[in-house]
Amino acid sequence: MRSDKLKFDALNAVWAxxxxxxxRLDRFVYFVVIWSAVGAVVAVVVPEVLEWSLxx
Amino acid sequence: xxxxxxxxxxxxxxxxxxASICMSIAWHRWIIxxxxxxxxxxxxxxxxxxxxxxxxxxxxxxxAVSVAAIVWMMRNRVVEEDVSGTDAVVYIGTTLVxxxxxxSLLAFSAVAVGDKELTFRAAWRLTAGHWWRFFLGYLAxxxxxxxTTLWLNELIAGPADESFARSALxxxxxxxxxxxSLVCAAFLSFAYLHFTSGRPSAREPAGYFS
Numbered sequence: 001m002r003s004d005k006l007k008f009d010a011l012n013a014v015w016a017x018x019x020x021x022x023x024r025l026d027r028f029v030y031f032v033v034i035w036s037a038v039g040a041v042v043a044v045v046v047p048e049v050l051e052w053s054l055x056x
Numbered sequence: 057x058x059x060x061x062x063x064x065x066x067x068x069x070x071x072x073x074x075a076s077i078c079m080s081i082a083w084h085r086w087i088i089x090x091x092x093x094x095x096x097x098x099x100x101x102x103x104x105x106x107x108x109x110x111x112x113x114x115x116x117x118x119x120a121v122s123v124a125a126i127v128w129m130m131r132n133r134v135v136e137e138d139v140s141g142t143d144a145v146v147y148i149g150t151t152l153v154x155x156x157x158x159x160s161l162l163a164f165s166a167v168a169v170g171d172k173e174l175t176f177r178a179a180w181r182l183t184a185g186h187w188w189r190f191f192l193g194y195l196a197x198x199x200x201x202x203x204t205t206l207w208l209n210e211l212i213a214g215p216a217d218e219s220f221a222r223s224a225l226x227x228x229x230x231x232x233x234x235x236x237s238l239v240c241a242a243f244l245s246f247a248y249l250h251f252t253s254g255r256p257s258a259r260e261p262a263g264y265f266s
Contacts, residue, residue: 008117008183008186008189008247008250008251009250010186010189010190010192010193010247011193012246013243013246013247013250014193014196014197014243015076015195016242016246017197017240017242017245017246018197018239018242020083020087020239021235021238021239021241021242022092024086025086027093027094027237028079028235031075031079031082031093032234033081033230035071035074035075035078035094035096036227038071038075039068039071039072039075042064042067042068042070043064043065043067043068044170046063046064046067046068047063047064047210050063050064050162
């Protein structure tokens, strides 16, 4: 059963959300590095493959 | 512009959306379930698919609203080739949709942790009377990052070139944008913990914030 509490402390939740990011900034950087590498590979590979296939 | 370059740009955009979704899911699961933040790609593809579907629903509506607004503005010469003006219209469109659906936002946290009961409709019912808290809370999480992104886009507005500075600023704007989506995901996760605290579950919220 879901609880229907009267007071949802949104300000506290916002504050906690920013603190969560600050606390795990290392993981954020880790994710960004990995996904940037994926993005860079895609940005280079996709046009190359397309040009090759269009020419071929 | 050659077709290959255009499709390359599209592929890059798809990677950006995928990155944003995967990181948000990891963030939700860390806060709600206490799962370590080491999964670049979610383990469960059903969760990824369900989350992506919800994001699409949530993104397509503001995109449609924004496109309609931009077309209207172009036809009435309110903005012409104005990047920041267009960005602002897209942001206003998104904000209007968030305002309209604020009480359903909890469905994103739910789907990230595999809670299939909490659909958009169920989330809407559960959060009755909390509209402004959700809307203003979401805005407080999103606005600083969006403003920074708009400012960065304003800096790089102008004729496209291949300079390093321009690429660096574009990259920085993207990172700031993703950062904002993670703060929003965290806010919704804390809201989810609040609104479902009475339910029996195996979750173990991240120790730091419990």
